[in-house]
Amino acid sequence: MNQSVIKALKLLDYFTEETPELTLKDITIQSNLPKATAYRLLSSLEQEGFLVKSKESEYDSRYRLGIKLMELGYRVADQIEIRRIAKPFMESLAHEINEVIHLAIANDDKATYIEKVDSKRALRLYTKIGKTVPLYLGSGPKLLLAFLHSDKQLRILRELSMSSVNESAQIDLEDLKLELEVIQTQGYSVSKGEQDHDTTGISYPIFNHKKEVIAALAVSGLSSHFEGDNLRLIKDAASRFAHQISINMGYRQY
Template identity: 60%
Template sequence: MNQSVIKALKLLDLFTEDNEELTLKEISNKADMPKPTAYRLLSALESCNFLYKTKENEHDSRYRLGLKLLELGQIVSDQLELRGIALPDMEELAQEINEVIHLVIVNQNEATYIEKVESTRALRLYTRIGKSSPLYMGSGPKLLLAFLSQEMQEKVLGQGELYYFGSHNPIDRKSLKNELEKIRQEGYAYSIGEQDADTTGISYPIYDHRAQVIAALTISGLSSHFDGDNLTFIKTKSKKTAHAISEKLGYRGAGFGS
């Protein structure tokens, strides 16, 4: 573990409501470290916008928390709000269709599962809360990828060969891009056996008040359950749930697939 990183991050804990601004000398004393070491760590934090320098002279410097922390805090707040809003509808959907329900978001260049409601069936899935997976694998991640900008799609898909779990055959990029376009047109994503063998996933977008896709509502289960009238039932209920969650987030448009 990088001790310099840990020491730098611990310096952020020195800033409180009562100590919104600290001098280099104060930080050095509170952290019990030499001023040159403290200055080097503070400079690194400043370069990343975690801190900003309010004053500097030949004798001392003064620092405050930077706006990057506000940005990160807002992201965490939005995720917590999304989970809190979506969970009751996810639980209701799980009771109706008795399949595993996930809430998936984009996190950097991956998809991260931030909420999950289990079914009563004996089914073990690859996913768990906090788990990340490639954006090209599974219905939820692929739905999110489909609604990213063309630039972001190229960034995700442009690095080396792409493989599904357990497969030694590379994914055909042209076919994948065609699939992403189909997802955008139809408004939902469908996958079979891409993350877990013998399982199917179906996902619908969750929109915010700006009509932007911010998450995927993903339903996963044994492929044998996703057939005929039951598939129609699952799609209808899932689409309705995704729309209900979106409306709670301020979305007022249409845009939901069949």
């Protein structure tokens, strides 16, 4: 990791319950850094919202932790909470339909898989917890993209239209936009062979108490399993369990 980043992050450790505010002089003494170096690192943290600065005097400044850390803390807490709540339902769903179950969340401009339950079939999908993929690749990521705030969704699509990855991934942006509209209308997403060959994924949204989509519950397996009556059973079960997880996350339809 970049040494400047490490030094900057270590400065945050000096802010405690006992010392919620520190001056530049305090931090220089505790960190044993040159004043100019400490000031540069603190300025970077302030610029990104990790610290808030107020003028102490003509020669010094006072710092306290910024709102950005609270936002990140809430984000981590939400991830821990949804994993804890969703895991038993995911295990029950996997037992009922015998397919791989994933839990994915939007993470900035990508999707991250934060939980997984394997099926008992011989075929295993080697998706690791923590794997990050683009929001246009797979049923779970696409569902998350479809339900993002419109401003953020438009920004991601605009950046995608200017990216060279668009050509290599053979993405038709107009088709993608239409697909996102379909996902919003029908309330679930489907992908075929987008992340793994000969596999199909179906994902349903998980809502919080604000009726916001906070995660995607994804079912994945061989495409041959996602046909006829079995497809109807998979969709019914995945929809039902996604709704149960949502209810346990505080979601109410009324």
